[in-house]
Amino acid sequence: MWDYSDKVKEHFFSPRNAGALEDANAVGDVGSLNCGDALRLMLKVDADTQTIQDARFQTFGCGSAIASSSALTEIIKGMKLDDALKVSNQDIADYLDGLPPEKMHCSVMGREALQAAIANFRGEVWNDDHEEGALICKCFAIDAVLIEETVRANSLSTVEDVINYTKAGGGCSSCHEGIEEILVKVLAERGETFSPHNVELPEAAKPAKLTNLQRIKRIESVLDSVRPQLQRDHGDIELVDVDGKTIYVNMTGACAGCQMEAMTLQGIQEKLMADLGEFVKLVPSRAGSLSRAASRP
Amino acid sequence: MDGIYLDNNATTRVDDAVVAAMLPFFSEQFGNPSSMHSFGNKVGLAIKKARMQVQELLGAEHESEIIFTSCGTESDSTALLSAVKANPEKKEIITTVLEHPAILAQCSHLEKEGYKIHTLKVDEKGRLDLDEYARLLSDRVAVVSAMWANNETGSYFPVLKMAEMAHAAGVLFHSDAVQAVGKVPIDLKNSKIDMLSLSGHKLHAPKGIGVLYLKRGVRFRPLLRGGNQERGRRAGTENTASIVALGVACELAQAAMHYENTEVRRLRDKLEAGILARVPRAFATGDVDNRLPNTSNIAFEFIEGEAILLLLNKFGIAASSGSACTSGSLEPSHVMRAMGIPYTAAHGTTRFSLSRYTTEAEIDRVIQVTPGIVAQLRKISPYWGETGPVAEDKAFAPVYA
Numbered sequence: 001m002w003d004y005s006d007k008v009k010e011h012f013f014s015p016r017n018a019g020a021l022e023d024a025n026a027v028g029d030v031g032s033l034n035c036g037d038a039l040r041l042m043l044k045v046d047a048d049t050q051t052i053q054d055a056r057f058q059t060f061g062c063g064s065a066i067a068s069s070s071a072l073t074e075i076i077k078g079m080k081l082d083d084a085l086k087v088s089n090q091d092i093a094d095y096l097d098g099l100p101p102e103k104m105h106c107s108v109m110g111r112e113a114l115q116a117a118i119a120n121f122r123g124e125v126w127n128d129d130h131e132e133g134a135l136i137c138k139c140f141a142i143d144a145v146l147i148e149e150t151v152r153a154n155s156l157s158t159v160e161d162v163i164n165y166t167k168a169g170g171g172c173s174s175c176h177e178g179i180e181e182i183l184v185k186v187l188a189e190r191g192e193t194f195s196p197h198n199v200e201l202p203e204a205a206k207p208a209k210l211t212n213l214q215r216i217k218r219i220e221s222v223l224d225s226v227r228p229q230l231q232r233d234h235g236d237i238e239l240v241d242v243d244g245k246t247i248y249v250n251m252t253g254a255c256a257g258c259q260m261e262a263m264t265l266q267g268i269q270e271k272l273m274a275d276l277g278e279f280v281k282l283v284p285s286r287a288g289s290l291s292r293a294a295s296r297p
Numbered sequence: 298m299d300g301i302y303l304d305n306n307a308t309t310r311v312d313d314a315v316v317a318a319m320l321p322f323f324s325e326q327f328g329n330p331s332s333m334h335s336f337g338n339k340v341g342l343a344i345k346k347a348r349m350q351v352q353e354l355l356g357a358e359h360e361s362e363i364i365f366t367s368c369g370t371e372s373d374s375t376a377l378l379s380a381v382k383a384n385p386e387k388k389e390i391i392t393t394v395l396e397h398p399a400i401l402a403q404c405s406h407l408e409k410e411g412y413k414i415h416t417l418k419v420d421e422k423g424r425l426d427l428d429e430y431a432r433l434l435s436d437r438v439a440v441v442s443a444m445w446a447n448n449e450t451g452s453y454f455p456v457l458k459m460a461e462m463a464h465a466a467g468v469l470f471h472s473d474a475v476q477a478v479g480k481v482p483i484d485l486k487n488s489k490i491d492m493l494s495l496s497g498h499k500l501h502a503p504k505g506i507g508v509l510y511l512k513r514g515v516r517f518r519p520l521l522r523g524g525n526q527e528r529g530r531r532a533g534t535e536n537t538a539s540i541v542a543l544g545v546a547c548e549l550a551q552a553a554m555h556y557e558n559t560e561v562r563r564l565r566d567k568l569e570a571g572i573l574a575r576v577p578r579a580f581a582t583g584d585v586d587n588r589l590p591n592t593s594n595i596a597f598e599f600i601e602g603e604a605i606l607l608l609l610n611k612f613g614i615a616a617s618s619g620s621a622c623t624s625g626s627l628e629p630s631h632v633m634r635a636m637g638i639p640y641t642a643a644h645g646t647t648r649f650s651l652s653r654y655t656t657e658a659e660i661d662r663v664i665q666v667t668p669g670i671v672a673q674l675r676k677i678s679p680y681w682g683e684t685g686p687v688a689e690d691k692a693f694a695p696v697y698a
Contacts, residue, residue: 012607018677029679031695036620036629036640037601038695040679058679060641062603062620066677116696128696 004063005097005246011067016074018066021056028116030109030128037061037106039069041113043076045121050081057113064096064103071095072110081118087111091262098246098281101141105132136178139171139279144182151186159183159199167270171277173199215276216242222275223249226268230255237268240285247272248285300613301659305499306448306476306592306650307617311542312501318545319503322538330535331526340537347544354547355493355510356484364509364527365540369475369496370399372509373442375520375531376471376492377403380440381412383516384469387439391468393417393425393454394635400442400473401631417443422584423452423636430459434466441470445477445493449619449632449648450583451592453477457488464489469515475499475507479550480557480589491515497539501652502546506539553653561651562590564660568649569593571664576671578686582638582646591652594619596638597645597671599680605647608670614663619646641680 024042031038055073089107119126133144235255269282328336463470479500497506524532602618619630633643
């Protein structure tokens with residue numbers, strides 16, 4: 001069974017804003033061929049203020065697809081269109097206290113439905129430029145299409161190259177056979193043959209066997225390393241809690257609610273994954289810590 | 298009631314009598330059956346008894362045709378790899394599109410090593426075209442592998458006939474029978490099946506024990522070498538407690554065979570008819586007149602399987618689905634795709650698999666709650682209108698990534 005957060009389960013069992021929106025003036029219909037899920041997002045937009053007054057959804061999909069749709073409608077209600085367009089799939093995942101790596105595409109579908117709906121309102125044609133492949137690296141949630149494109153674009157030829165460029169394969173290393181298969185295929189396209197050898201994993205990417213205390217200290221030191229940058233922008237970050245793969249932080253000062261917050265968090269999350277050598281989710285604590293604390297005996 | 302378990306094709310509860318029989322082999326009967334002393338000797342006798350119990354259930358001619366392995370997958374791999382190694386000049390394999398990944402993944406691996414894999418297609422009910430099969434049989438084929446009963450739909454392949462055709466063409470025949478053993482009578486001595494796989498945990502024995510049946514005289518190359526266990530055909534110290542357990546489980550399965558094919562079948566039919574009568578736009582998949590007595594696979598159109606399972610689970614009901622999202626790979630079920638089930642239906646396929654422990658009250662409960670679950674999910678499905686699918690001219694047609 002998937003390791004769904006309580007929030008995902010809650011939004012699945014009691015979805016918000018589910019069902020048709022009769023007087024919608026912006027509709028986005030998208031689907032993911034990879035998993036067969038599909039989503040219709042319906043918005044009621046005030047043309048004068050460019051504000052989303054109401055949002056509802058209908059979803060054909062799994063638990064996390066329904067929860068992602070529900071979360072999306074909650075996030076965007078009341079937003080101006082230009083702000084709504086900045087909502088990333090990571091924002092949707094964060095709102096739900098994270099999604100399993102295999103299920104991140106459900107949040108991507110939510111973001112695409114939003115873009116499609118706004119394009120529909122503005123009379124534009126929305127084109128999807130996103131292609132998904134089979135998930136190869138489960139530690140860092142990286143799929144075959146991304147690896148293949150990166151190998152082709154950068155003329156990569158070894159598993160180490162792939163780890164350095166995409167992080168895929170830098171964790172538990174179980175997917176190296178899959179990465180080699182992609183290398184064999186792409187190298188053949190440019191008339192080369194793949195030469196197999198044992199992979200030297202970069203030191204930092206090895207999942208370190210840390211005690212809880214050591215792990216938290218490592219997390220603190222990564223946060224310390226980005227702090228000067230945040231403080232320059234009159235903001236700060238503090239560690240609230242660590243629960244398995246989920247790291248809860250507080251963004252304070254100018255960072256709190258800043259439009260760049262999601263991007264900042266994503267950047268810090270990547271730094272943490274690289275340093276710890278494992279998949280972790282960085283979640284702003286206001287999205288989860290209170291309800292989590294309350295639900296804990 | 299502590300939950301209604303209708304996922305017996307995934308795994309089964311170990312029978313209490315089986316647990317009782319295996320326990321002494323962890324403590325007082327801990328000896329190594331290969332040892333000369335009396336500690337080992339008794340264990341050796343217990344394994345011999347278990348081998349005969351398995352032989353009896355399979356209708357094998359000789360007890361030495363039973364090779365204990367660690368699981369169904371090991372048996373499948375051993376069968377395929379042995380067949381190609383024992384016939385190095387033959388570079389083709391015939392299998393079917395509905396096989397379990399234990400066969401399909403091994404075949405695609407052999408394909409990379411230069412083997413030509415012929416994958417037989419199926420029709421909308423999952424039935425093979427035996428003319429196509431006959432055309433492919435030749436002296437270039439090392440082995441045919443076809444499952445006895447499909448894990449998702451329960452439908453049978455005509456393996457006895459296929460084995461005869463293979464035999465006539467001088468080709469080895471293997472059947473993955475992990476879903477069939479214990480649920481349908483099997484009489485291998487009067488068949489042309491050369492190799493057959495079974496898995497203990499599908500018939501109320503523990504996980505981690507399997508069998509490869511190997512007809513006497515069939516050329517064989519072991520997967521594991523290194524000891525005389527299983528007459529040198531599967532080296533490695535015997536998993537004695539689980540072997541004893543499997544023997545008892547086979548005897549119990551033999552005794553319950555009639556019940557399985559009458560009472561369990563009746564409950565399955567009641568479940569399927571009850572749900573189909575109450576849920577519109579739902580249908581049973583597979584070759585429904587020709588399938589295991591315990592399996593019903595129902596496609597609920599316009600909704601997705603994982604969501605169905607999560608809601609069933611809320612009522613304590615355990616089932617499984619062919620939906621993409623319930624597998625680790627996110628790939629939709631290859632079985633449903635091969636049968637050409639449209640994917641608005643394939644994603645909603647839900648498999649209910651019963652056992653001899655399933656009760657009438659449990660079936661009544663599932664019939665009672667399922668319609669509400671389906672209606673709840675259809676209410677938020679973009680493919681579904683007020684009372685039925687959205688009319689064709691307004692049909693939901695998303696942009697696909």
